Amino acid sequence: MAGEKKIKKLKKQVSKSYRLAVMEEDSYQEKFALSLSKRNIFLFTSSVAFIIILITTLLIFYTPIREYIPGYDTSKLRIQAVENLEKLDSLMISLKQNEQFVEAFSRTLLGEEFKSQYEDSQLKAVDLTELAVNINIEDSILRKIVEVEDRFNIIEKDETLITPNLVSPANGLISAGFDYGKQHYGVDIVLKERTPIKAVYDGIVLFSEWTLNYGYTVVIFHKNELISTYKHNESVKVKTGDFVQTGEVIALSGNTGELTSGPHLHLELWDLQGPLNPEDLIKF
Numbered sequence: 001m002a003g004e005k006k007i008k009k010l011k012k013q014v015s016k017s018y019r020l021a022v023m024e025e026d027s028y029q030e031k032f033a034l035s036l037s038k039r040n041i042f043l044f045t046s047s048v049a050f051i052i053i054l055i056t057t058l059l060i061f062y063t064p065i066r067e068y069i070p071g072y073d074t075s076k077l078r079i080q081a082v083e084n085l086e087k088l089d090s091l092m093i094s095l096k097q098n099e100q101f102v103e104a105f106s107r108t109l110l111g112e113e114f115k116s117q118y119e120d121s122q123l124k125a126v127d128l129t130e131l132a133v134n135i136n137i138e139d140s141i142l143r144k145i146v147e148v149e150d151r152f153n154i155i156e157k158d159e160t161l162i163t164p165n166l167v168s169p170a171n172g173l174i175s176a177g178f179d180y181g182k183q184h185y186g187v188d189i190v191l192k193e194r195t196p197i198k199a200v201y202d203g204i205v206l207f208s209e210w211t212l213n214y215g216y217t218v219v220i221f222h223k224n225e226l227i228s229t230y231k232h233n234e235s236v237k238v239k240t241g242d243f244v245q246t247g248e249v250i251a252l253s254g255n256t257g258e259l260t261s262g263p264h265l266h267l268e269l270w271d272l273q274g275p276l277n278p279e280d281l282i283k284f
Contacts, residue, residue, distance in 0.1 A: 097272075164223055166200040166282045167247055169230060169267055174284060178277040185275035186229070186268035189284070193234060193263045195253040199244045200228050200269075200282060208236045208250075214266065215256020220244060224271070231266040232257050 022032040059065050172195070176188040199220055206227070207219035214231035218238065221227055234254025244250055255263045269276040278284075 164201045164226065166228075166269075167198065168282055168284050169198050169200055170195050170253065170265055171284075172265070174279070175264065177279060178275075180275065185270075186231075186266050187278045187284075189265045189267060191253040191263060191265055193252075193254055195265075196249045197230055197233060197251040197253055197265055198247045199250050200267075201226070201246050203228070203244060205238045205240055205242045205244060205250070208238050208240050208242075211257065213257050213259045215254065215260070216251060218250050220250070227270040229266075229268040229270070231268070232260050232264060 017035050017037045020034040020036055021030050023030050170189055170191055172189040172191045174187050175190045176184060178184065178187055197218075201220075201222045203220040203222040205218065206221050207217060209217065211217050211231075216233040216236050218230045218233065218236055219227060220229075230251055232254060233251035234256060236251045238244060238250045253263060253265050267278050269278050269281060
């Protein structure tokens with residue numbers, strides 16, 4: 001019985017009406033009146049809250065607003081994340097490959113033994129121009145490619161041109177040919193001192209300085225990741241970063257550097273796989 005009385009009392013309190021009136025201050029004339037009860041207030045508040053929640057839910061699910069909600073994930077975002085991870089992984093592999101190549105090439109340029117990183121691995125050739133590297137001797141060649149890329153349009157790989165039509169850097173007798181086993185990665189061309197040395201193809205000068213073993217040396221980067229190197233020069237006519245054309249004089253032959261036995265030009269050709277035999281690509 002006590003429980004029923006409490007319930008009836010609660011219903012009575014909830015259903016009890018209250019009058020809300022708006023009156024003029026001077027005349028006390030009633031302008032507006034509203035009859036309210038606790039139950040009506042509860043139902044009205046609940047209805048408004050439900051409508052707000054419903055509208056918000058519809059906006060989130062059926063409009064682009066949902067993309068601005070922190071933590072909200074969509075299939076489009078997931079696909080983009082996967083693609084970005086794949087690109088990052090590809091760039092990391094490319095960076096590793098090119099670091100290995102530049103290190104090997106730089107060691108050979110300085111007179112050390114070349115050890116191909118590609119013989120014992122499945123690494124494939126990649127575009128040098130997509131990478132940015134630190135400033136040091138071993139990767140200065142690659143850095144220069146990145147720096148001059150926007151100035152010259154020869155860096156882009158030409159898929160229709162497998163091997164450029166190379167010209168001979170000078171007319172002379174080949175005294176020593178390419179021998180990978182003996183670590184002779186080019187050909188020696190006997191020349192009189194101060195004979196003009198010409199670029200074998202259009203390209204950008206990556207290196208034009210003195211080295212202890214090879215004297216004045218010029219390195220040029222060409223299309224299709226081809227690199228040509230000219231050693232033992234008496235002097236150079238170009239500087240790092242210059243664009244040169246096929247047949248342009250880049251140096252004068254000489255007998256400089258510790259690893260020379262007489263006036264000659266040592267010519268090397270490289271790609272991302274390692275040294276190439278110049279006699280296979282140039283008609284001397």
